[in-house]
Each structure stands twice: as C-alpha cells, then as structure tokens.
Amino acid sequence: MSVGALFGIVVVVFLVVRILPGDGAVLRAGPYASASRIAQIRKEFGLDKSLLSQFQTYMVNVLHGNLGTSIRTQAPVTTELMSRLAASLEMALASVLLASLVGIPMGMWAAARRGKWVDHIVRIFAVIGSSMALFWLGLLMIYLFFYRLGWAPGPVGRLNIGTNPPTSITGLFTVDAALQGQWAILTDALRHLALPVITLGLVLSAPIIKMVRSAMIESLDSDYVRTARSVGVRGYEILWRDGFRNALIPVTTTMGIVFGYMLGGNIIIEFLFNWPGIGRYAFTAAQNNDIDALQGFVIVVGVLYIILNILIDLIYVWVDPRIRIRKAPTS
Amino acid sequence: MSEASLSRFVPPVFSEPPTRKSFIRRQPMMTIGIATIVLLIGFAAIGPWFVGDPRATFPGSSFAPPSWSHFFGTDMYGRDVFARAVNAARLDLWLGIVISVVATIIGSLIGLVAGYWGGWVDDVVMRLTDITLAFPGFVLAILLVTVLGGSSTSVAIGVTVSFIPYFIRLTRAEVLGQRELEYVDGAILAGNSKLRVALRHVLPNSLKPSLVQATLVAGWAITTVGGLAFLGIGIHPPTPEWGVMVAEGSNDILTGVWWTALFPGALIVIAASAFQFIGDDLGSKR
Amino acid sequence: MSELVVEGLTVGIRGHSVDLLRDISFSVASGEILGMVGESGSGKTMAALAIMGLLPPEIELRAGSVRIDNLELVNQATMTLQRSAHQLTMIFQQPQAALNPTMKVGNQVSRVLQMHRGLSRAEAKQRAVQLLDRVGIAGPDRVARAYPHQLSGGMCQRVMIAIALACKPQILLADEPTTALDVTIQAQVFDLIAEVAREEGCGVILITHDLAAVSELCDRVAVLYGGQLMESGSTRKVLDEPRHPYSRFLLDAGVRQVDSNTPELGVNFALTGCRFGHRCSRADEICGTFPPLSALTADRGVSCHHPLVRLEEFK
Numbered sequence: 001m002s003v004g005a006l007f008g009i010v011v012v013v014f015l016v017v018r019i020l021p022g023d024g025a026v027l028r029a030g031p032y033a034s035a036s037r038i039a040q041i042r043k044e045f046g047l048d049k050s051l052l053s054q055f056q057t058y059m060v061n062v063l064h065g066n067l068g069t070s071i072r073t074q075a076p077v078t079t080e081l082m083s084r085l086a087a088s089l090e091m092a093l094a095s096v097l098l099a100s101l102v103g104i105p106m107g108m109w110a111a112a113r114r115g116k117w118v119d120h121i122v123r124i125f126a127v128i129g130s131s132m133a134l135f136w137l138g139l140l141m142i143y144l145f146f147y148r149l150g151w152a153p154g155p156v157g158r159l160n161i162g163t164n165p166p167t168s169i170t171g172l173f174t175v176d177a178a179l180q181g182q183w184a185i186l187t188d189a190l191r192h193l194a195l196p197v198i199t200l201g202l203v204l205s206a207p208i209i210k211m212v213r214s215a216m217i218e219s220l221d222s223d224y225v226r227t228a229r230s231v232g233v234r235g236y237e238i239l240w241r242d243g244f245r246n247a248l249i250p251v252t253t254t255m256g257i258v259f260g261y262m263l264g265g266n267i268i269i270e271f272l273f274n275w276p277g278i279g280r281y282a283f284t285a286a287q288n289n290d291i292d293a294l295q296g297f298v299i300v301v302g303v304l305y306i307i308l309n310i311l312i313d314l315i316y317v318w319v320d321p322r323i324r325i326r327k328a329p330t331s
Numbered sequence: 332m333s334e335a336s337l338s339r340f341v342p343p344v345f346s347e348p349p350t351r352k353s354f355i356r357r358q359p360m361m362t363i364g365i366a367t368i369v370l371l372i373g374f375a376a377i378g379p380w381f382v383g384d385p386r387a388t389f390p391g392s393s394f395a396p397p398s399w400s401h402f403f404g405t406d407m408y409g410r411d412v413f414a415r416a417v418n419a420a421r422l423d424l425w426l427g428i429v430i431s432v433v434a435t436i437i438g439s440l441i442g443l444v445a446g447y448w449g450g451w452v453d454d455v456v457m458r459l460t461d462i463t464l465a466f467p468g469f470v471l472a473i474l475l476v477t478v479l480g481g482s483s484t485s486v487a488i489g490v491t492v493s494f495i496p497y498f499i500r501l502t503r504a505e506v507l508g509q510r511e512l513e514y515v516d517g518a519i520l521a522g523n524s525k526l527r528v529a530l531r532h533v534l535p536n537s538l539k540p541s542l543v544q545a546t547l548v549a550g551w552a553i554t555t556v557g558g559l560a561f562l563g564i565g566i567h568p569p570t571p572e573w574g575v576m577v578a579e580g581s582n583d584i585l586t587g588v589w590w591t592a593l594f595p596g597a598l599i600v601i602a603a604s605a606f607q608f609i610g611d612d613l614g615s616k617r
Numbered sequence: 618m619s620e621l622v623v624e625g626l627t628v629g630i631r632g633h634s635v636d637l638l639r640d641i642s643f644s645v646a647s648g649e650i651l652g653m654v655g656e657s658g659s660g661k662t663m664a665a666l667a668i669m670g671l672l673p674p675e676i677e678l679r680a681g682s683v684r685i686d687n688l689e690l691v692n693q694a695t696m697t698l699q700r701s702a703h704q705l706t707m708i709f710q711q712p713q714a715a716l717n718p719t720m721k722v723g724n725q726v727s728r729v730l731q732m733h734r735g736l737s738r739a740e741a742k743q744r745a746v747q748l749l750d751r752v753g754i755a756g757p758d759r760v761a762r763a764y765p766h767q768l769s770g771g772m773c774q775r776v777m778i779a780i781a782l783a784c785k786p787q788i789l790l791a792d793e794p795t796t797a798l799d800v801t802i803q804a805q806v807f808d809l810i811a812e813v814a815r816e817e818g819c820g821v822i823l824i825t826h827d828l829a830a831v832s833e834l835c836d837r838v839a840v841l842y843g844g845q846l847m848e849s850g851s852t853r854k855v856l857d858e859p860r861h862p863y864s865r866f867l868l869d870a871g872v873r874q875v876d877s878n879t880p881e882l883g884v885n886f887a888l889t890g891c892r893f894g895h896r897c898s899r900a901d902e903i904c905g906t907f908p909p910l911s912a913l914t915a916d917r918g919v920s921c922h923h924p925l926v927r928l929e930e931f932k
Contacts, residue, residue: 004458008465009462009466012459013474016475016478124360127360127604127607127611130550130551131550132554132600133561133574133596133603134558135557135562135596136596136597136599140596143585210611214615222714223709223711224714224716227715227716227777227780228717230669230671230702230706231780231781231783231784232732232784233732245717246719262467263467268558268561271562282470286562294474294477297470298470301470305465305467321718321764321766322764
C-alpha cells in the first residue's frame with residue numbers, strides 16, 4: 001500500500017503542477033521576466049518536452065532522492081529539506097505530547113462525568129479548539145507572553161541569537177542538549193519551544209479530547225465494564241484498565257490524524273515563530289513561486305505521512321490483542 | 332448514547348413522551364451556533380451599507396485605539412478596522428458556506444457513484460481519495476492555490492478540493508451499507524431505473540453523515556481561508572478579509588497595537604465555532 | 618445460611634411517571650436456585666441490574682428493599698444500592714462481550730482475587746488457574762494466558778463463572794447465561810451453575826427463557842410480565858398448576874398451544890392495573906386496578922384478581 005501511495009503522491013503532485021493553468025516556466029521566471037528568458041527556462045527545465053517524458057525524468061529523479069533545485073537559493077531541495085526536518089520534528093513531537101497530556105485526561109474526565117458541568121465545559125473547549133485560527137492564537141500568545149509579560153523569548157526561532165546549537169546527535173536541540181548535559185542550551189531551547197508548542201498543543205488537544213471522550217463513553221457503557229463493576233472493580237482501575245485501555249484503539253487513529261494535521265499546520269506556526277523547519281521552507285517557496293521546493297516539501301510530507309501510518313499500524317498491534325494474536329490456543 | 336442504552340431495557344411500545352423541554356434547553360450548543368451564524372450573516376448582508384469605505388485611508392488618524400467612533404480602532408493607514416471587518420464578513424462567510432456546499436455536493440455525488448456502481452470506478456475513485464488524504468489538507472490547498480494563482484476564486488477551488496475526499500469517503504461508506512438494504516431491490520423491482528433509485532432513494536438515505544460533516548467543514552473552511560490569507564497565499568491586501576487583516580495586524584502587535592489583529596481573528600474563531608457547535612451537536616445525536 | 622430478600626422493588630425512567638418494575642418481591646436462600654422467567658421486555662434483566670445497583674444512569678430506583686441476611690442494601694434516603702461483590706455478583710448474557718478484550722482472562726480472574734481475598738499477585742495467579750480448572754476448563758494454564766477473542770463463547774462463560782466465584786458470592790445472578798451459546802453447550806453451562814451453587818452453597822437467580830432448564834434445575838420460579846411479578850412458587854407447583862393466566866399462556870407458548878383468544882400485543886406500561894389486562898381473556902373492570910400479590914400458601918403467591926383455580930377453567 002505504502003509504495004503505491006507514494007507513487008500516487010508523486011503522480012498527483014506532478015500533474016497538479018503541470019496540468020493546472022499556470023505555466024511552470026512563467027512561474028519559475030518570475031513576474032518581470034522577458035519572453036526570451038521564459039523560453040530559455042522552458043528549455044532548461046525540459047518543459048518543452050512531452051508530459052510523459054517530463055514525468056519519466058521527474059520520477060527517476062525522485063527515486064534517486066533528487067527533488068530538484070530551488071530557484072530561490074539554487075541549492076538542492078532534498079538537502080535543504082533534510083537539514084530542516086529535525087526542527088520541525090522537535091516541535092511536532094513536543095506539541096503532540098502536550099496535546100495528549102492535556103487532551104487525554106480532559107476527555108476521560110468529561111466521559112466519566114458525562115452530562116455534568118465538567119463535561120459541558122470540556123465539550124465547549126473542544127469545539128472552540130477545533131475552530132481555533134492557529135495564526136491568531138499564536139499572535140495573541142506572542143503579544144501576551146513576550147510583549148506584555150516578557151516571560152517568553154520573541155519569535156526568533158529555536159535558540160537565542162547568541163546561543164550555539166548543541167552538537168548534533170538527534171537534531172532535536174532539547175534532547176541533544178540534555179544528553180550532553182548542556183543545561184544552558186537546554187533551557188534556552190525549551191524557552192523557545194514553549195510558545196509555539198503551547199499554541200499548537202492547545203489546538204491539537206481539541207480533536208484528541210473529542211475522540212477520547214466518545215471512545216471512553218462507549219467503553220464505559222460496554223458489557224465488560226459492567227462485568228468489572230459487578231465483581232467489585234472500582235474507580236481508577238475501571239477508568240484506566242477497562243475504560244481507557246480499550247478506548248486506546250480508536251484514540252490511536254486520532255493521534256495519527258492529529259500528527260498528520262501537524263505536518264500541515266506547522267507551516268503557520270513555523271512562519272509565525274520564525275522556526276527554521278520544513279514548514280517555513282514551504283512557506284517561503286510558496287511566496288516565491290519556488291515550484292520545485294514546494295513540490296519537494298509536499299512529497300516529503302507525503303513520505304512522513306506514510307511512515308506515520310505504518311507506525312500507527314504497529315501501535316495497533318501493540319494496543320489491540322485481537323490484531324496481535326489471531327490464532328486460538330485451544331480449539 | 333443514552334438513548335441507545337435505554338432501548339436495551341425499554342420495549343419500543345413504551346411511548347410516553349419525555350418531559351417537555353424547549354429546544355433551547357435541549358440543545359443549547361446548537362442554539363448558540365445558529366444564533367451566531369444568523370447574526371453574522373445579518374451583519375454581513377446589511378452591515379456594509381452602514382459602515383464607511385473599508386479601503387478609505389486616513390493617514391492622520393492611524394493606530395487609533397478602539398473608541399465610539401472606531402469600534403475596533405484604526406490600522407496603520409488610518410482605515411477603520413470595524414468597517415473592514417464587516418465587509419470582510421461577506422467574503423469569509425460566503426467562502427465558508429460555498430466551499431462547504433460545493434465540497435458536499437461534489438464529494439457526495441462521487442461517493443454515490445463509487446459506492447453504488449462499485450467495480451473499477453470505485454477502485455479508481457478510492458485510490459485517488461486515499462492519495463489525496465495522504466496530504467494534510469492544508470498543504471494540498473497551499474499547493475493548489477499557489478499553482479492556480481492568487482485570487483479568491485482559486486482559494487475557493489483549492490480549499491474545496493482539499494475537503495472533497497472526506498465527503499467521498501463518508502458517502503461511499505454509507506452508500507455501501509444502504510445498497511444492501513432490501514428497499515433498493517424493492518425500488519428496482521417496482522420498475523425504477525438504477526439511476527433514479529440511486530438519486531432518489533440511496534442518496535437521500537446516505538447523506539446524513541455528510542451533512543453533519545458539512546457544518547464542521549464550513550467552520551474549518553473559514554479558518555483555512557484565513558490561514559492561507561495570513562500566509563499571503565491567495566487573497567492579498569488590501570482586500571478586506573479577516574485573515575489578511577490579521578496578517579497586516581501581525582506587524583503591529585509587537586509595537587503594542589493589539590486591536591488590528593485581535594478583532595478580525597476573533598471573528599474568524601467566532602464564525603468557525605458557530606458552525607462547529609452545530610456540527611458537534613448534530614454529530615453527537617443519533 | 619444466608620438469604621436474599623427483595624421487597625416492593627419499583628424502578629422507572631427519570632422524568633417519566635410510569636414504572637418499569639412495579640412492586641416486585643421475592644427471596645432466595647443459599648443453596649437454592651430461583652428461576653426467573655418471562656418474555657423479552659418483561660423486566661427480568663432490569664430486576665437483576667436493580668438488585669446489583671447497576672441500573673443505567675437514566676433509570677432510577679423508586680422504592681423497595683433488598684436485604685441479605687437482614688442487612689439492608691438500599692439506602693432509603695438516596696434510593697441508591699450499596700452491595701459488595703461478596704454479597705451479590707452477576708454473570709451476563711454475552712460472555713464474549715462481558716470480558717475485557719484487552720486483558721488476559723487469567724488476569725481478569727486474579728485481579729478479583731487480589732481485591733477480595735487479599736492475595737498477592739503470584740498467589741492470585743495460581744488461584745485463578747485453579748478456579749479455571751474448577752469451572753471445567755481444560756488446560757487452565759494455557760487458557761489463563763489467552764485473550765477473550767481466542768476463546769469460544771462457552772469457554773468465556775466458564776471464565777465469567779470463575780470470575781464470579783472468585784468473589785465468593787452469597788448470591789449469584791445469572792442473566793440468560795446460555796442464550797448466546799450453542800445449543801450443545803447450553804446444558805453444560807446450566808449444569809455447571811447448578812453444581813457450583815450446590816458446592817459453594819450460594820443462592821442463584823437464574824434468568825432464562827428455557828422452561829425445560831427451569832423445570833430441571835430450579836427449586837422455585839418467579840414469573841414476570843411487563844415489570845410485574847405475576848406468580849411465584851415452587852417449580853413443580855407453578856409449572857404444573859399455574860394460577861396466573863399469564864403463566865398458563867407462557868407455558869402453553871412453550872408447547873405451541875397458545876390460546877388464540879390472547880391477542881398479540883406489546884406490554885402496555887401505561888396500564889395502571891394488571892399489565893396483562895389488555896391481553897387476558899379473564900380480564901374485567903377490576904383488572905384496571907393493580908392486583909396485590911396474594912399468598913396462596915406460605916410459598917406460593919399470585920398477583921391476579923381472577924386466578925385460575927383449576928386448569929380446566931382456562932381452557
């Protein structure tokens with residue numbers, strides 16, 4: 001499936017860029033280019049050849065990991081994206097972690113107190129969260145915590161201007177700094193992560209709350225929870241071991257969707273906080289009609305998405321014994 | 332939930348109506364949502380005649396804080412933020428509703444075709460849908476709008492396309508279930524053509540999940556349009572549009588001018604939540 | 618010698634005036650099996666859940682007393698029921714759904730042992746395997762490590778019985794324990810329940826449609842219809858000489874001799890009188906009032922204004 005999907009993504013991206021109105025050569029040349037310059041670019045990029053042969057060249061390049069050259073920086077898109085991936089992943093992982101830490105308990109709380117005021121407040125929070133305009137919330141965060149209160153650093157990226165990044169192990173600054181005991185860098189990295197991660201985390205907690213709540217309600221209404229109650233199992237044991245453990249299966253799906261959404265949503269947050277990740281790279285590409293760069297970004301995101309889905313499938317195996325073990329031990 | 336668990340115990344003949352409660356008491360979230368949307372649409376429809384020109388600049392009175400003469404203050408060019416926000420409501424609500432309606436119609440019809448006729452049509456459609464769903468919707472919209480060029484039409488098309496796959500999936504799944512029910516065979520045996528059965532019988536019975544989704548999508552469309560505009564993709568200044576206004580205001584916020592970005596952004600969230608409140612309420616009832 | 622006594626149990630939906638269970642009284646002594654019969658929707662399961670304090674949130678306990686050895690379980694001020702699993706426990710209709718799908722069945726037994734008997738983890742595991750063996754599961758060590766989806770319905774019901782036994786209950790409620798099982802397994806499960814009740818000395822309330830099983834296993838029978846207790850008494854007496862027209866109707870339905878004069882109508886919960894009234898050929902104006910449960914003998918009660926004195930009269 002995954003190889004097929006990847007192929008599909010490449011085809012779709014290729015077609016979107018080539019078939020839709022909008023001449024690739026004109027886009028690449030920029031608004032003020034002369035006709036001869038456009039013709040030159042058309043030849044240079046092989047845009048005068050047939051669609052099929054263009055696709056052939058493109059496919060071969062993609063398979064070799066060559067996503068083209070950025071017209072803005074003249075550097076290979078693949079290298080540029082790879083050097084920015086860790087920054088995006090650090091923010092994405094931290095945000096999803098925060099969103100889960102907020103969303104799972106709130107969803108469970110609402111489910112356990114169904115119909116009570118806690119439930120109503122959590123539901124309203126979730127609805128507003130899922131209609132939140134990320135860019136606006138981020139701006140308000142910057143205004144409040146940086147400009148007004150001065151608690152957080154300004155939107156200048158992953159570290160203060162004077163701070164040197166830690167020696168790279170994973171590429172995640174916080175992890176690398178912690179591993180090497182560089183506490184000053186760790187603090188700086190965490191302070192810079194705080195605002196973007198809180199912004200994203202709050203918004204992403206909304207779908208998690210919704211899913212956890214409904215999965216928990218279903219699970220708490222189930223026959224097996226009734227059994228557990230009838231034999232005297234109580235309180236936290238029911239909530240976690242019977243309720244949550246079984247709700248985890250649908251919740252895993254949602255986490256996947258949330259993480260996937262992340263890969264698109266981070267464009268806004270990376271732009272807003274000057275975060276040097278792939279999202280901001282894509283933004284700059286879109287601004288400059290840097291088609292190869294944007295195309296490359298979409299393909300990288302597609303690949304990440306596929307990897308994510310494989311991971312989710314693996315998590316299912318761990319979460320759901322019905323997938324893990326099919327064979328009956330006894331007849 | 333409660334109705335489902337109750338039906339395990341109470342025989343269907345049990346017919347005493349529940350204690351009467353008004354619609355507002357029974358569905359407060361839906362009421363808030365509908366009221367807000369009606370109010371916003373009212374503002375968008377008649378508001379522009381009562382406020383000043385949203386594009387008129389007054390260099391002398393730039394960055395005036397909110398007051399009785401300028402409810403939302405003025406921006407860098409001295410333009411009235413309230414006048415701009417009211418005019419923007421037209422474009423944003425219009426886009427939200429149109430995107431949602433068009434995506435629902437196209438998505439449901441494609442889903443109907445795929446689910447009802449099956450075979451290779453279904454294979455192709457679902458393969459394409461899966462591929463499209465492999466992109467985060469926002470990324471797909473950015474790609475489409477960038478290639479289509481900057482205008483509110485291309486934004487509408489780009490965002491609509493990015494939402495269509497969800498409706499295809501929902502409708503197809505529902506149609507697959509409906510197709511097996513006996514009323515479909517019954518209608519065909521009664522002499523209806525396959526097409527007629529599909530459109531008149533199967534489709535209406537398969538629409539409910541899509542309609543719930545449509546209200547949610549109307550909300551998401553508004554934030555997506557705003558997000559694109561904020562990034563400078565699609566709709567550009569000086570068009571009065573909430574996302575554009577937030578983008579313009581984002582430069583001011585670090586100088587302490589909060590009103591240029593706060594109000595239009597708040598309107599995006601209010602409008603989007605209003606649709607989502609309705610969808611959330613519809614979705615949680617069976 | 619413990620005894621469960623239920624008196625005047627009345628249950629309804631919150632916000633509705635109508636009662637789903639009306640004034641139900643019965644008792645079970647330890648070592649005794651009480652069969653509870655009646656058609657679907659008659660309130661058998663509801664009665665069991667009410668006694669267990671497991672009513673869904675939309676349904677409220679309105680009146681009644683539930684006592685074990687003269688210990689009142691119903692808090693009369695809040696109308697809530699507090700019971701321990703040691704006093705009362707229950708097994709359910711859908712054994713596979715009633716077990717936690719993400720937990721090994723051995724652990725589902727042993728956690729109850731840990732909770733109620735203060736056993737250590739290791740001891741409880743060992744005891745759980747013994748209990749699985751006790752309920753007739755072959756290869757109990759292997760089964761203890763299995764998940765519910767790997768076991769058949771009958772096996773799951775045996776596991777459920779083991780879980781219930783782990784509580785050492787005074788009274789065991791079995792809600793249609795065989796309905797979801799293969800016909801060939803049903804008798805085995807019934808026998809196991811009877812055997813367990815005898816050996817552990819606990820009282821059993823057996824809710825079932827299976828009149829043959831009732832006649833074979835149960836010491837006494839209670840007949841329910843529309844949330845009303847129609848008749849109760851020793852199995853032989855009730856089955857051989859029913860006094861309530863509904864009991865007669867139910868027994869005849871079992872042997873396909875349904876009185877064609879009895880209309881096929883649903884339960885009408887709005888009836889203030891006898892809930893069988895609108896289907897009963899003997900009904901008259903008095904039946905518009907609720908018939909009290911009248912004791913015929915010490916052990917026999919019938920709730921009818923026009924009880925059948927002799928069989929012939931009904932036919």
